[in-house]
Amino acid sequence: MATTTRYVFCVDGPLSDEARSAFLGMRITEAPRQTLIDGEVLDESHLHGILAQLQALGMTVVSVRPVPG
Structure with a gap:
């Protein structure tokens, strides 16, 4: 049985509408200079895919x- 891990990604600045739509199903919290994106990550491949999407x-x-938890 596969288990997921919740991750928090912190990025500089606010997210554009395009970026927001790329992370549907994840919680997005904007702070003054950074944005937190958090959600369930299925495995290492999924983690690398999210990082690649952020870079793109x-x-x-x-x-x-x-x-943790």
Whole structure:
């Protein structure tokens, strides 16, 4: 049985509408200078896919961390 891990991705600046639509199903929280995107990640391949999508959208990734629990 596969288990998912919740991750929080912190990126510089706000997300465009295009970026928001790329992360449907994930929670997006905007702070003054950064945006937090969090949600379930299926496996390492999925994690790398999310990072590639952020890069393709021109976002600067500040941090990526799994959420314990």
